[in-house]
Structures are given as C-alpha cells and as structure tokens.
Amino acid sequence: MSIDLALIIAGILIAVVLIFVIKDIVKIVINSILGLIILVSVNYFDLMGYVGRPDIEYTPVNLILCALGGIPGTLIVIIMQLLGNPVG
Numbered sequence: 899m900s901i902d903l904a905l906i907i908a909g910i911l912i913a914v915v916l917i918f919v920i921k922d923i924v925k926i927v928i929n930s931i932l933g934l935i936i937l938v939s940v941n942y943f944d945l946m947g948y949v950g951r952p953d954i955e956y957t958p959v960n961l962i963l964c965a966l967g968g969i970p971g972t973l974i975v976i977i978m979q980l981l982g983n984p985v986g
Contacts, residue, residue, distance in 0.1 A: 929968030936972045937964045946979060954979050959986025 937960070940946060941953045954960060954975060963971045963985060978985045 926968070930965045933964045933968040933970075933972040934961070936969065937961075937975065940976060946976075949980060951979055951982075955984070955986070957986035 937954065937956075941956075944953065946953055960975050963975055965971075967974065975985050
C-alpha cells in the first residue's frame with residue numbers, strides 16, 4: 899500500500915515539474931520568435947535607412963544572437979548597428 903502512495907506522489911511531483919518546465923520553454927520560444935520578427939521588420943521597413951545606416955545583414959552571428967537572446971538580443975544587434983559596429 900505504501901508503494902502505491904509513493905508512486906502517486908512521485909507521479910504528481912513529476913507532472914508539476916514538467917508543467918513548470920514547459921511553461922518556461924514556451925516563454926523562451928515566443929521570445930526568440932519575437933526577436934527574429936523584430937529583426938526582419940527592421941530590415942523590411944528600412945528603419946535603419948531613416949538614420950543613415952545600412953540594413954542589418956542576416957549573418958549567422960546576428961541570427962543566433964537574435965534567436966537565443968530574443969528581444970534583448972535583437973536590441974543589442976540594432977544598437978550596435980546604430981553605433982557603427984555591426985555584430986558579425
């Protein structure tokens with residue numbers, strides 16, 4: 899009887915941990931997608947041209963930084979481009 903109770907408690911604990919992990923993964927994926935959308939939007943609408951800078955190139959370094967960093971990573975790429983020191 900005590901083994902059944904231990905299995906039920908272990909199953910509940912595993913389910914709770916998985917729920918928290920999945921919520922965090924979903925937030926990270928959404929942040930990454932939004933970062934890449936912002937990068938594409940900046941180039942599509944030629945926003946860098948308004949301040950006299952060339953478009954941001956789609957180099958592997960820029961794409962990885964935007965994908966892993968999400969919105970803050972994209973802002974870093976944009977700010978570095980504005981300062982004249984493009985990343986990658």
